[in-house]
Amino acid sequence: MKKLKSDLIKLIWSLGLRGVADKLHFRYLNKKFEEENAAFVKKYPEFQLPPPELIFDANHNVNWETYRSSGMTDAQKIADLIERYVDGPDAAVFEWGCGPARIIRHLGAKLTRFQKVELTGSDYNAASIQWCNAKLPGIHFLENRLSPPIALNDQQFNFIYAISIFTHLSEKSIHEWLAEMHRLLKDQGYFAFTTHGEKFTFCLSPEQMESFRQGNLVTRDGDIEGKKLFGSFHPKQWVESVVHQIGYKVIHFSPEGFHRQDLWIVQKTDAQVAVE
Template identity: 35%
Template structure:
């Protein structure tokens, strides 16, 4: 049985949470030595509780911290191609335990203000306590943000739509557009064509017809709730905006499958 079929079977049997908890325990044991070494070498780096880290990324302290810094630098490079990074309001939508946003003030600075929001109360509580120079807010799963209309110059969401239902894609995208300023840009990552190898035959058939593929049967927004995004679906989602870039990244490793990156501009 391949992984896709096993995943769907575990959902049907209501065992997906249990299986994911076992995976967390395995990763924690596997990374114990490396994580202890990282803490020894970086005693002043604030690290979130292990499960918060795992839930949004994986159980490796070095990858969480250094990987987050690398992504922050990469995002800054993408932003600079389309907007001047000076005195801007920048929002991390779905920030989790701050893997990326914690680095943004030092990577960008230049008079910018930084905001972050997430539906996980524990993540927001931890971030608010440990990560300075960022304004954190908690949102709900419902598409509603605590920001005024046209208040953000840049919004990014890394692997957030990948855990939402089809209706929530439209609800949340409309909400993000509401708070984005005219001529502001939005960067979003999706499960694109690189993830076709992870689909069952039935899922692949729908995907190739341009239909969003969703693996649900669990709490929406959880890491095991998965959505896969054919290009036609995403283009329809973004039809009220201008698509500036669509990047299909490649990887030389079999263990990591890169998500597509979409950059759009609000009229």
């Protein structure tokens, strides 16, 4: 079954049909979950729901219950990391690539150890940020571009997280954004992010797999950079080298540690930031 899925993905990509398949999948999911979503609205009438196209753009799903429950679960995972690593009474937290706030909308209620919590979220999708600002008070939301800088202050946060964001960026952009997160972090602050590791290499061509095995970043550009159809695949040794170059030290690495993606936690050091 895994090989069949891999072969199908490769065929769709080779024929240039990924965008068409994506639109058909969106229509299929809307129909599939129509009754479940109607029941969800009755059960949680006060729960603010983003337009389905925003959820699909960010998470490739339109199931309201999945959006809510997975967001709560992932918020707890992020909260556990923040409470483990951040010292002091206050937490200034930034989610880079928040989409329609699946995670960050639940995060404040789960950060119980801190006297003061400030939450900020940004995203490349302007429509998502417009929705977040209109529907979710108490969190600061702003739009970011494909390339930095972002309109935030130096050393503003002691914890930043990005879930499945580097997975859709080029090598140049990854270098630039690692440097930008370094700028935004307070001294000794932490950055948690995910990458496509070994678990996702099944959909690479033999040539791409060979490059990955040699320790090179591999990109598969089936869409414009920054969108979910643009894929990047990150060997462990490549990530280690890049974060060290930018000015971080690796605190924790879990292969397949977050929704099958590799989870990294790095800490800002006093090293000079270097971006080629």
